[in-house]
Amino acid sequence: MRHWWKALAIILLLYTLIAGLLIPVPKQVILYESIRNLYFHVPMWFTMIFLFFMSVINSVKNLSSNNLTHDTKAKELVNAGIVFGVLGIITGSIWAKYTWGAWWVNDVKLNGSAITMLIYLAYVVLRGSLEDEQKRARISAVYNIFAFVLLLVFIGILPRVTDSLHPGNGGNPGFNNYDLDDNMKLVFYPAVLGWILLGWWIASIRIRISNLSQKLEA
Amino acid sequence: MKYLNLFTLLLVSIAVKAESVQMAETMRSEGKIYVVIAVLAIILLGLIVYLITIDKKLGKLEKEINN
Numbered sequence: 001m002r003h004w005w006k007a008l009a010i011i012l013l014l015y016t017l018i019a020g021l022l023i024p025v026p027k028q029v030i031l032y033e034s035i036r037n038l039y040f041h042v043p044m045w046f047t048m049i050f051l052f053f054m055s056v057i058n059s060v061k062n063l064s065s066n067n068l069t070h071d072t073k074a075k076e077l078v079n080a081g082i083v084f085g086v087l088g089i090i091t092g093s094i095w096a097k098y099t100w101g102a103w104w105v106n107d108v109k110l111n112g113s114a115i116t117m118l119i120y121l122a123y124v125v126l127r128g129s130l131e132d133e134q135k136r137a138r139i140s141a142v143y144n145i146f147a148f149v150l151l152l153v154f155i156g157i158l159p160r161v162t163d164s165l166h167p168g169n170g171g172n173p174g175f176n177n178y179d180l181d182d183n184m185k186l187v188f189y190p191a192v193l194g195w196i197l198l199g200w201w202i203a204s205i206r207i208r209i210s211n212l213s214q215k216l217e218a
Numbered sequence: 219m220k221y222l223n224l225f226t227l228l229l230v231s232i233a234v235k236a237e238s239v240q241m242a243e244t245m246r247s248e249g250k251i252y253v254v255i256a257v258l259a260i261i262l263l264g265l266i267v268y269l270i271t272i273d274k275k276l277g278k279l280e281k282e283i284n285n
Contacts, residue, residue, distance in 0.1 A: 006270075006273075010266050013262060013266070014259065014262065014263075017255065017258050017259055017262055018255055018259065021251060021254065021255050021258075022251070022255070201269065201273075202269070205269075205272060205273060205276060208276055208280065209276060212276075212279060212280060212283055215283060215284075216283065
C-alpha cells in the first residue's frame with residue numbers, strides 16, 4: 001500500500017468539505033458563514049508554501065550533488081505550487097470583496113503574496129531562458145533559494161510587523177486567539193493536511209511526466 | 219378581471235413570502251445545505267477520479283518506457 005497517502009488525501013478532503021459546511025462556526029459580524037472559507041482559502045497558501053519549501057530543499061540538494069533529478073523535482077514543485085498560489089489569490093479576492101468591501105485592498109499580505117507570485121513566475125521565465133541543462137539547474141537553484149527567502153519576508157515577516165487586515169498579522173489577533181474555536185480546529189487542521197497531500201500528489205505526477213519526457217528526449 | 223386580481227394577489231403573496239426567508243437558517247432547517255454538499259462532493263470526487271486515472275495511465279507509460 002504505497003498509495004495510502006493518496007487515499008488519506010481523498011478522505012481528508014471529503015471530510016473537509018462535509019464537516020466544513022456542516023459543523024457550527026463562531027458567530028461573527030461581517031464574516032458570518034464566510035468564516036468557513038478558512039478551510040479552503042488558507043490551505044491553498046499552506047500547500048503553496050509547502051511545495052515551494054520542498055522545491056528549495058531539492059534546489060539545495062542539486063547544488064550540493066549536481067544531480068539533475070533534484071532539478072526536475074524543484075522545477076515541478078514550483079509549477080504545482082504556483083497553481084495553488086493563484087487559487088489562493090482568487091479565493092482571497094472573492095472573500096475580501098464580501099468582507100473588506102473590495103476585490104483588492106492595499107494590505108501588506110495581499111501585495112506581498114502578489115509579489116511572491118511574480119517572483120516565482122520569474123523563476124519559470126528564468127528557466128525558460130537558459131539552454132544549457134547544468135547551467136540552468138545551478139542558476140535556477142540559486143534563484144530558488146533567493147525566492148524562498150523573499151517569500152518568508154513578504155508572507156511571513158512583513159505582514160506581522162506592519163498593520164494588516166489579515167488575522168494574526170500586525171495589530172490583528174489571529175484566528176487561533178479566540179475566533180478559531182475547537183470546532184474549527186477539528187476541520188482546519190485535517191483540511192490543511194488534506195490539501196497539502198493533494199498538492200504533493202499533483203506535483204509528483206508532474207515530476208514523473210517530466211522524468212519520462214527527459215528519458216524520451218535522451 | 220377577476221382572474222387578474224387573483225393572479226396579482228398570488229404574485230404579491232409569493233413576493234412577501236420570499237422576503238421573509240432567512241437564507242442560512244432555511245438552508246439548514248429545510249436541509250438544502252445538503253444539496254450544496256452533494257454537488258461539491260461530486261465535483262471533488264470527479265476531479266479525484268480523474269487524477270487517479272491520470273496517475274494510472276502515467277504508471278503504465280512508465281512501465282512501457284522503462285522496460
